[in-house]
Amino acid sequence: MLTVMLNTLSPSPFLRTQQTISHCFSSSTIHLFQFSQSQKKPLNNCLPNNRTERGIEFDIGDTFFRHESATGRDLGVLAAALYRKSKGSLRVLDALCGCGIRSLRYLVEAEADFVLANDANDENRGVIVKNLSRVAEGFGETRRWMVTNCDANRVMSEFYLQKDFFDFIDVDSFGSDSTFLRPAINALKLDGLLYVTSTDGFSSGGHHPSQSLAAYGAYVRPMPFSNEIGLRMLIGGVAREASVLGFYVTPLFSYYSYHGPVFRVMLRINRGRINKNRHYGFVSYCKKCGNSQAFSWSEVGQMSCPCNDTRVSESLVVSGPLWTGPLHSADYIEDMLTLAMQWEWIGNGQGKDLEKLLGQMVDESDSKLPVGYIKMDEVASRAKVNSPPLNTMMSEMIKAGYAASRSHIASNAIKTNCPMAECIRIALELQQSCLGVHQAT
Numbered sequence: 001m002l003t004v005m006l007n008t009l010s011p012s013p014f015l016r017t018q019q020t021i022s023h024c025f026s027s028s029t030i031h032l033f034q035f036s037q038s039q040k041k042p043l044n045n046c047l048p049n050n051r052t053e054r055g056i057e058f059d060i061g062d063t064f065f066r067h068e069s070a071t072g073r074d075l076g077v078l079a080a081a082l083y084r085k086s087k088g089s090l091r092v093l094d095a096l097c098g099c100g101i102r103s104l105r106y107l108v109e110a111e112a113d114f115v116l117a118n119d120a121n122d123e124n125r126g127v128i129v130k131n132l133s134r135v136a137e138g139f140g141e142t143r144r145w146m147v148t149n150c151d152a153n154r155v156m157s158e159f160y161l162q163k164d165f166f167d168f169i170d171v172d173s174f175g176s177d178s179t180f181l182r183p184a185i186n187a188l189k190l191d192g193l194l195y196v197t198s199t200d201g202f203s204s205g206g207h208h209p210s211q212s213l214a215a216y217g218a219y220v221r222p223m224p225f226s227n228e229i230g231l232r233m234l235i236g237g238v239a240r241e242a243s244v245l246g247f248y249v250t251p252l253f254s255y256y257s258y259h260g261p262v263f264r265v266m267l268r269i270n271r272g273r274i275n276k277n278r279h280y281g282f283v284s285y286c287k288k289c290g291n292s293q294a295f296s297w298s299e300v301g302q303m304s305c306p307c308n309d310t311r312v313s314e315s316l317v318v319s320g321p322l323w324t325g326p327l328h329s330a331d332y333i334e335d336m337l338t339l340a341m342q343w344e345w346i347g348n349g350q351g352k353d354l355e356k357l358l359g360q361m362v363d364e365s366d367s368k369l370p371v372g373y374i375k376m377d378e379v380a381s382r383a384k385v386n387s388p389p390l391n392t393m394m395s396e397m398i399k400a401g402y403a404a405s406r407s408h409i410a411s412n413a414i415k416t417n418c419p420m421a422e423c424i425r426i427a428l429e430l431q432q433s434c435l436g437v438h439q440a441t
Helices: 018-024 067-087 101-108 122-132 152-161 181-186 209-216 226-244 330-342 352-364 376-383 390-399 420-440
Strands: 050-053 056-059 091-094 114-118 145-148 166-171 188-198 247-257 262-271 280-286 292-295 316-323 404-406 413-416
Touching (some): 056 101, 067 330, 114 122, 114 152, 122 145, 226 247, 247 330, 330 352, 352 404
Parallel strands (some): 091 114, 166 188
């Protein structure tokens, strides 16, 4: 049941008063909104469990909270702030808000005009309101925030039906629950931002292919770059849902974190259907030679690896359909870097991890780089040598005319268009060179 608190009403024209609601909703939906002072829980019923993030104090109460997810929250706030800067206003829906720290940060740091903080667990309402009360709630058209306790899909569907859309929707869901995707797309303005999540490492690793198929429409099999597959699986799932509704997606950034694991993707949604040959297809990995490649739908039934003379081979592992296009927009991430510098989150010895992450995302945006990455351990195993130094390998690849960058997903891996056979040759030459130096000394 959706409970809207009297002291946290939205600036939405159809959610201002009980009289307004009765005019805007049919009798079958009015019961979703209850205004009972007796049902409101006291704000001091939560045990103090204070935290601080980017200088903002908040209480996590008994909610599920991960300090390690702060980087994902940083990225979301930067994107939200850029949206407000470019559009002039910002309405945010935090569909699964937990203790409300994301909602609070969108209000304080991104200067959102309005935030709807929703969490289905009514037990969390006290701590959410306590945290958001650090920002004056305002009144009428200047109302800054609202708290609801309802199933997120129902909240998004109600706003969609009333044509009251959001600029930015954050869906920080658990596992591979993709039921939120279509309602979120529906409730979003054109050119709005959708921040989605998956924490299903088993599906991205190819261990639950039936689950990935059910959730994201992709049959995923084990591959060495499974965590990148997880991001592409998530983007592909959103792209599929958006296409059904007549929209297309543009990834602005894609972030993987090992804790959880957590896959988070920021997408811009616009009108238009996905092109049959545009970034939505299949990804292969050849266990025999170690190369990976992307295939379009027109190549279904003709997939093969050059190492097998174009014949179908059991060594070829195929997953899909997935997103096969860029994971990030380099220009957008440059804007995020600029804003982070202005906010003094990075630079002058501050925020080295965030600056490194955003820098790697820019490097990963090189259009010459294919799907996947190559782990140095796999190169060493195939070349039967010690694992070569990553930076040295990258330098040699670039000298040979290949594109190469570090991967933010795997610390000992390189994204490159250098074939595995060439990687092995370079590794062997480096080993020989190293042995020659030792012998000379």
